[in-house]
Amino acid sequence: MAEMLVIRHGQASFGQDDYDVLSDLGKRQSAAVGAVLRDLGWVPDRLVTGTLTRQKDTLSEMGFSDPPEEHAGFNEYDFHDLLHARYAGQVPDLVKGDRKAHFRALRDTIFEWQDEKFDGAAETWEQFAERIEAARSFATDTDARRVLVISSGGVIGQLVATALGAPRRQMMNLNLQIRNTSITRFVFSGDNFSLAEFNATPHFSHAEGAKLISYS
Template identity: 65%
Template sequence: MAELLVLRHGQASFGADNYDVLSDLGRAQARAAGAWLRQMEWTPDRVITGTLNRQIDTASEMGFAPAPETHAGLNEYDFANLLEARFKDAAPELATGDRRQHFRVLRETVFAWQRGEIENPAETWDAFTARVEAARAFATDTDAKRVLIVSSGGVIGQMTAASLHAPAAHMMNLNLQIKNAAMTRFVFSGSLFSLNEFNATPHYATPQGAALMSYS
């Protein structure tokens, strides 16, 4: 059996003009994850990220030798576009640091997207799930025994929900739980693909490491 370890990127720049930049905390989270994996003698044979800066830079901070490949199927869904498509000119202001409002609107918007209630989004729900599956297939079509992916919460939530044959709404319930630089592990062999571990953060399991914990 081979392993697919999917890591959510480190903390990005919540509330900033450009979210797609790792914070100093995000860089420290990525380094902690890489250090813990090396301590466990878990070294990837293959590294894959999406094309977003926060994903690529997380992989870089982890410091593993294989040159990362990229696959756009691992990119996060475009929440800003979904907001614009859902609310038109009446989109709520979310760049204020109010995290509770942000995540409530995020959850409701994704559920509406899944139900096909948002007109003309840049990407449909079906297109999103198809590209996530294409990325999963790309990552597991390999002779490598240890594959590391760096992606985002929505992609990880969808990959996990699909592996469990769970209803679409479950993707978002999983998405909102995933901590920055958390590890979700699958095992695979041929057509077999099974969840082994979800949202694990053993690299935060010390008093010093606990200070690195974040969700956004």
């Protein structure tokens, strides 16, 4: 069986004008997960990212200099667009400025998106799910035995939920648990695609590493 490791990008710049930039913490997280893969002797023979800057920069900070293949199906959902659609352009200040309120709104917005309770978003839930499946198929249609993918929390949550045959609500429950630069491992062969490990952080399993943990 071949392996596909999907790593969530390092912490991005939450609350800044451009979210799609790694924070200093995100860069340290990325270096740490790259180091632990090398320590484990896990050398990828295929590199894939989405098209987002924070995903590609995570791979670079991990110490992989070869240009990756890109597939937009590994990009995160556009939460700002979804909020704008849900609130008809009038997003409450509390949702924009308070971290806890933001993540409550994130969960509830995704659930309403799944249930088609609002219109106007650039992407429907079904389109999101379909492009992730297309990205998974792209990454696993290969002779490579070790595929390394850098993606985002919502995509990883959906990949895991689909592999487990879980209800669609589970995607968001998983999404909110996923740590920055955590490792989720799948095994695949032909049409078979199974979850082997979820949200692992061996690079944080010591006192100094624990200081690097973040969820957004």
